[in-house]
Amino acid sequence: MSADSALTDGAISARGVIHDRGYRRYEGPRLGRVQIIRALLWHSFRSAFGIGRGAKAKILPVIAVVAICLPAIINAVAVANGGSQVVGYESYLFALRVIVLTVFVAVQAPEMVSRDLRSRVLPLYFSRPMRRGDYPLAKYLAFTAACVILVDLPLVLLYLGTIASSKSGGIWPNTRGLLGGLAIGLMWAVLVSAIALALASLTGRRAYATGVVAIFFFLTFILSQIIQQIAGQGRGQFISPQTVPAGQRLAGLISPFNTLQGLTKWFSGVRVFHPGEGPVPDPGSYAPAYIVMFVVLLAASFAILAVRYRKAGVA
C-alpha cells in the first residue's frame, strides 16, 4: 500500500496500519435545531409502526391497522354491491376504535419513550444541539401523527370505497362527513397520545409502562360505563335527548375515551342516543365540562412530560 508514503504522519506508518485512511473532518452543512427535531420526529414516527426495527416490532402495528381498517373495507365493498353505508364518519366504530387504540398506545407508547429511559440514552440527546423540551415535543408529535393514521386511515378508505360506488349518495355529503370525521380523529389522537406518552414516561420498564397505560384506559372506560348504566337504569333502548339524566350525561367525563365520544357527539350533532352503540349520550348543556376535561387531561399530560424530561436530562 502506498499509505506510508502518502502520509507524513510518522505514527501511522510506524504502526503499519495499512487500511487506515486517516481522520476526515466534516465540512458539509449542519442542520439547525428545528431540522434535528424533524429528524427525531420522523425517526420516532417510523418506529411507532415498527419501521426500521425488527420484524417482531411490526406485528402489533400491522394487526392494529388491519383490524381497524377491515370494517371500512367490508362496508365499502358492501356499498359497491348495493348495500348501504352502516359505518359512520363521526367516530367510526366506537368500540373498535377504543379497543384498537388502547392496545396500540399501550404497546407503542413505551416503544416511544420507555426504551430511551431504560437504556439511559437521554443524556446523549441532551448533549446535542437541542433544548430540553425538544425531545418530548418530537416524541409527542410523532406519536400523535401515528395515532392520526390509525384513527383516520379507515375513514379515508371508507370514503374512497363509498364514492367509487354509484350508489354512494353523492360526493359532497360524503366529503363533508369525511372532513368532520378526520378533524374528530385528530382530536382523539391529540389527547390519547398525550396521555399514553405521559403514563409511559413514568417508567423505563416496558412491561410496566404497557400495563399502566392499558389499565388506565380500560379501567376508566369501564368505570364510566358502569356509572353511566346505573344513572340511566330503567330506560328503554331509544332515549330521546331531553330525557337523559344529568348523571348519565356526566359519567362520560370519567374516561378519556368517553370524554372524546361525548365531544364527538356534541360536535357532530348526533342527538339520538343508542345505548348499544356507544356508552355516552350527547353531553348537551354539559358540553363545557367535557371541553374543560379535555383541556385538563391534555395539560396534565404535558406537565408530566415536562417535569419528567427536566429531571431525566441531568441525571
Place this chain on the structure above:
Amino acid sequence: MTTGPGPQGGGSGGDGTEGAVIETQALTKRYPGDVIALDGLAVSVAPGITGLIGANGAGKSTLIKILLGLLEPTKGRASVFGIDCEKDGERIRTLIGYMPEHDCLPPDVTATEFVTHMGRMSGLPATAAKERAAESLRHVGLHEERYRLIGTYSTGMKQRVKLAQALVGDPRLMLLDEPTNGLDPAGRGAMLDLISRIGTEFGISVVVASHLLGEIERICDHIVAIEAGRLLRADTITSFTGASRMLRVEVDEGLAALADELARRGLSPRRQQRALLVPLADDATYDVLRDAVADLRAPLSRLELSRHSVEELFRDSDLTEVADVR
C-alpha cells in the same frame, strides 16, 4: 499540545481566546441540601489531551454537565472555545462530543443504526450521518461487527460504540467521562490508544475524566486535578515529569556499594527495591554514573530513564487523598 494539524482557527469560529479550550472562573455549583459539587473552580484547559483527575464525587461530572450547558452554575462562569456555557449551550453542544460514564446504549439496534441516528441528532444530513457513522465505527475498530445488535456486544465493544457516537458529529472537543470503566487491562490499553489517536492524529481536543491517575498519564498532555470541587493542581505532563526525571540503575550485585560511591561523587541516589533512582540534573550525571560503575566494576544490568508516575508526583506534593483513591 496538538502537533501536526495545529490549533485550528476554524474550530473556534473567530472568537478563540488564545487557544484556551475550556475556561472557568470561580465556578460554583451547590445542589439542594447544601451539597457543594464545585467550589470556586478556576481552570484553563489548553488544546490537546487533558486528564481531569479526581475521586468520585470530586465534581468531575458536574463540571462536564456545566460545560455542556445542561446545568446552571450557582456562581461563576464557564466557557468552551470562548462561548459562554450558560448563555449559549446549544451552540457549544454543536462543538462537543460527549461520552457518559454510564451505560447509554439501546440493546436492540445495530451499532450502525444507532451511531447514524446519533449523527442525525448532531445535525448531520441523512447521507452524511450514514457515512460518518461507518467511518466513526471504523476508527474505533468496530468495522466488521457494525451490523450486529449492540446487545450482543462485549463491554469493550460497547465502550467503543459510546466513543463512536461522540465522534460522529466531528466535534472540536470531546468530553469523555471515565472511558475505561469496566474494561480489562488490555481493553483499557486499547481504549487509551484510541483516545490518544483522537487527540493527536485527529486533531480533536479531548478531556478525559478519570479517577485512575496512573492510567491517564500515558496519553495526556495536561493534567487538571480537582478535589471537593476545587482545583488541586493543573499543569503539563512534561512540567510534572521534567522537573523530576530519574535514572533507574540496576546492578546484579553490589547495590549498596554503588549507592555509596554515587553519593561520594555528589549524586543523591535513592534505593527503590532492587534498583537505585538517581536524579538526572544534566548530561554530566550520565558520565558520573558511568565512571562510578566502571570504577567499581559493578555488573550493570539496566540503566533507564524513569518517569515518575503522576501518582507519585501528587504524593510528593501532599496530594495523597487523590492518589489514594485507586
